[in-house]
Amino acid sequence: MIHNTVLDLIGNTPIVRLRNLAVDNGSEILVKLEATNPGRSIKDRSALYMVEQAEREGRLLPAGTIIESTSGNLGKALALIGAVRGYRVILVVDPKVPASVLQFVKALGAEIEMVTAPDSSGGFQGPRIERVKSMCGENQDFFWPDQYNNPNNPIAHAISTAAEIKRGAGKIDALVSTVSTGGHISGISRALKDACPSLTTVAVDAFGSSTFGHAFSTYRMRGLGLAWKPENLDYSVIDCVHLVTDIEGIATSRLLARHEGIFVGESAGAAVFGALHYAHSHPGQRIVVVAADDGVNYLSESFDESWLRAHELAAVLDLPEYRDFKSLVAAALKPTCEPAEIGDILSVR
Ligand SMILES: Cc1ncc(COP(=O)(O)O)c(C=O)c1O
Structure with missing residues (x-):
């Protein structure tokens, strides 16, 4: 097939089942690999x-x-x-x-x-x-897409990403997505819940982000988290929020590469860690995780030993719970932060 430009290659990303980073209780974690877009991300x-x-x-x-x-x-x-x-x-x-x-x-x-x-x-x-x-x-003629506030950001995902998940994964029980502008979780979740109101949507954010009203502190993972609440985040289509630490997210992205051959970024690692936690208490459920970008983005950072040492992450990654995939799956049962229901979060903020 001949395409007119590389922009025609955007979308129609694959969905891959995890075989090793999985909980042995009949649950199933399916990862939507957005790194196959021509710009290598969602x-x-x-x-x-x-x-x-x-x-x-x-x-x-x-x-x-x-x-x-x-x-x-x-x-x-x-x-x-x-x-x-x-x-x-x-x-x-x-x-x-x-x-x-x-x-x-x-x-x-x-x-x-x-x-x-x-x-x-x-x-x-x-x-x-x-x-x-x-x-x-x-420069009044400049166009600023303004991704945090532009409603076309979530609409893009309602139209394309959600439709692909419906087509590719069929009936799903849970969606796990990371949050920055809120664009993809809001657009995908709204469209999927319209068709299937029983869907549970888990928002994975960085421990340290204040998107959901927590106190801001610095964190190392890139792609997810904010110091404020973005306009494009629709709280009404989120059921619970899981704050994942740098070490949990980075360890998961590294183990996904080694044990699944899935080379994705830090936020995708965080999302899979959130999905593993969810899977522990939801046997038999089909969970879709959106993996937002490519591990190649982080070759000189979280996939580089000297960077990890310089940022005091190497020693923690070597702890028994993060060293191999079986231990990580077990560690996800008791994460650093237990997820909270969105209603509980919003009522105290
Ligand atoms: C790697 C990565 N993960 C997650 C996100 C969050 O996506 P959204 O802005 O749709 O909330 C982004 C957004 O830039 C990203 O680059």
């Missing part, structure tokens, strides 16, 4: 839909400029779209963005705007957004 879907809607509405003109704050994957997707459609792309990033991501977007012709000073809580997202707003103020 963000290709929302980026393309937000850009196409802006083109339709005349907010993005031919040869125009796209600017966005990104921790990496949306930037990769926009760089790809810019290269294919002839847009200038400016990406506002911070020092936590992996070097490989910066190399990828530069190779595709995007420009980098680096924010180096965090805000008082140690986060970079706030300062990044401020930089985007100031640049848009000086």
Whole structure:
């Protein structure tokens, strides 16, 4: 089959069953591998839909400029779209963005705007957004997709990702997804619950994120978590929230590579850890996990021994509970943080 551009390859990602990182109680964990998108992450879907809607509405003109704050994957997707459609792309990033991501977007012709000073809580997202707003103020013709607030971000997932899960996995009992803008969990969960109201949706967030109102503290995992509550996160389609620690997420992503050949990022590791915990208490259930990006993004970080040593993670990863997949599956029974019902979280915030 001949495609007109690589953008035609976005979506239709595969679903793979876990055989080793699994609980032996009849439950089944199916992983939707978003790394097979051409920009190597789930963000290709929302980026393309937000850009196409802006083109339709005349907010993005031919040869125009796209600017966005990104921790990496949306930037990769926009760089790809810019290269294919002839847009200038400016990406506002911070020092936590992996070097490989910066190399990828530069190779595709995007420009980098680096924010180096965090805000008082140690986060970079706030300062990044401020930089985007100031640049848009000086350049009124710039198109800012504004992934945290743009309703086309979750709509993209309701239209494409959810439909693929329905088609590919059939009737499922639970969805486990990570959260940053809230785009994919909100869009997928809303569409799946419309068809199947008994579905349980587990939001996996980073321990340290304040998306669900907890106190913010720094964490190492990238892709998930925020220092504030994003507009695109629809709390009404989430049933419970599991805060996963750096070590739980990173250990899982490393063991997925070694024992399943599934080479995915840190947030995907966190999501699978959340799914393993859920599986322990839900025998016989079919659980779909959305694995948002590619492990290649983290080759110089969480897959690199010297980086792990420098960030004091190597010794913890060597603890018996994280060293092999059987121990990790057992450790998921008693995670660092027990998941909480969304109602309980919202009532105390
Ligand atoms: C690796 C990774 N995981 C998870 C997410 C969360 O996705 P969403 O923004 O749809 O909540 C992102 C978003 O950038 C990501 O890049």
